[in-house]
Amino acid sequence: MNRLDQRFADLRASGKSAFIAYIAAGDPTLERTREIVLTLEKCGADIIELGLPFSDPLADGIVNQMAADRALRSGTTTAKVLSFIKELRQETQIPLVLFTYLNPVYTYGFERFHQDAAAAGVDGILLLDLPPDEASLNLETTLGPNSVEHPRPATIRLIAPTTPAERIQLIASKAEGFIYYVSREGVTGAQTSLATGIQEQVKLIQSAGSVPVAVGFGISTPEQARTVATMADGVVVGSAIVKLIEQHGHAEDLAAKLTAFVKPLVDAVKSA
Numbered sequence: 001m002n003r004l005d006q007r008f009a010d011l012r013a014s015g016k017s018a019f020i021a022y023i024a025a026g027d028p029t030l031e032r033t034r035e036i037v038l039t040l041e042k043c044g045a046d047i048i049e050l051g052l053p054f055s056d057p058l059a060d061g062i063v064n065q066m067a068a069d070r071a072l073r074s075g076t077t078t079a080k081v082l083s084f085i086k087e088l089r090q091e092t093q094i095p096l097v098l099f100t101y102l103n104p105v106y107t108y109g110f111e112r113f114h115q116d117a118a119a120a121g122v123d124g125i126l127l128l129d130l131p132p133d134e135a136s137l138n139l140e141t142t143l144g145p146n147s148v149e150h151p152r153p154a155t156i157r158l159i160a161p162t163t164p165a166e167r168i169q170l171i172a173s174k175a176e177g178f179i180y181y182v183s184r185e186g187v188t189g190a191q192t193s194l195a196t197g198i199q200e201q202v203k204l205i206q207s208a209g210s211v212p213v214a215v216g217f218g219i220s221t222p223e224q225a226r227t228v229a230t231m232a233d234g235v236v237v238g239s240a241i242v243k244l245i246e247q248h249g250h251a252e253d254l255a256a257k258l259t260a261f262v263k264p265l266v267d268a269v270k271s272a
């Protein structure tokens, strides 16, 4: 079974929500990304969403934009991230979702990207600007159906507060791995208050399909994380962690700093 499906099945059995941490691969360097992923895993993160840096990250707020910029400036490329993941797989089996935009994938070669990601040990791929309508560009077509003999990365899809009901049905019917519910309009980034209507939308999406629903965008405190964990199968925290990496990315005590910040978020999700 794909690591992602296995993790959600285990969590479901124990009645817990997933804590999903987002970081940009190569921020500030890939060597540091290795340490960061292993630290996040030690803190109890269930899934890591790794951003493949792109120069025009249109759905990202300033914190994630700057992280992508740092990663690109340290020489991070698509090929380097894929071989980095391959090496990382010798040290951890944590489920990994690769997040990026269509552009770098298109440049690398759509099919080749998916094949190399599968071979590297990527469990899910989230392409922000690839809508489900573009059926010729999906894994089912390029790599065939997901099966036990040939597990391939799941295509993770996004649903926004503005997604109409019929479209939720379409997306949920094609969903793999989990659905990412974007809790608010706008771009990524920490917010002082949670968006409204999360509970209703998550229920609607859960009833439209069978995959777990994770919620992200604007979650940065243990209290917000706990609240969202009571409503959804997973909680994503990105910018707040990325901000810490911005401040301490080159520091010797980065792991300690990260742990002090992330552990309370994980504990909040697990106590919901």
Ligand SMILES: O=P(O)(O)OC[C@@H](O)[C@@H](O)c1c[nH]c2ccccc12
Pocket (backbone or CB within 6 Å): 022, 049, 051, 059, 060, 064, 099, 128, 182, 187, 188, 189, 190, 216, 217, 218, 219, 236, 237, 238, 239, 240
């Ligand atoms: O940064 P936030 O507000 O905590 O949101 C999650 C997040 O960063 C991550 O999931 C993500 C990074 N870039 C994205 C672009 C679109 C959707 C989601 C993302």
